[in-house]
Amino acid sequence: MNKQKGWKEIPIGGIIAKAGTAKEYKTGDWKILKPVVDRDKCIHCLQCWMFCPDLCVIVKDEKIVGIDYEHCKGCGICASICPKKCIKMEK
Numbered sequence: 077m078n079k080q081k082g083w084k085e086i087p088i089g090g091i092i093a094k095a096g097t098a099k100e101y102k103t104g105d106w107k108i109l110k111p112v113v114d115r116d117k118c119i120h121c122l123q124c125w126m127f128c129p130d131l132c133v134i135v136k137d138e139k140i141v142g143i144d145y146e147h148c149k150g151c152g153i154c155a156s157i158c159p160k161k162c163i164k165m166e167k
């Protein structure tokens with residue numbers, strides 16, 4: 077696999093014209109805030125996993141085990157959807 081490109085290496089204006097190239101970019105370095113899960117409060121309902129548009133919630137054995145920060149864009153959907161309010165968006 078090619079080395080993934082960060083935000084400084086994408087074309088000026090952020091235009092990525094070629095389709096199917098998400099794996100080539102570290103889209104996670106575009107974010108301002110990152111989701112942090114309070115594992116003590118999490119009930120592993122997996123709603124954050126279902127709603128994440130970038131498949132960044134990492135699940136193993138039906139439990140949340142982490143966030144793929146290299147590709148998470150910090151949209152905050154996971155935090156807004158979480159029924160236990162155990163995801164905080166932090167700098």
Ligand code: SF4
Binds near residue numbers: 113119123140161163
């Ligand atoms: S939505 Fe909230 S409670 Fe459900 S798995 Fe995700 S972090 Fe845990």
Ligand code: SF4
Binds near residue numbers: 127130132133148152
């Ligand atoms: S902030 Fe957005 S991209 Fe990142 S894990 Fe949550 S829903 Fe996915």
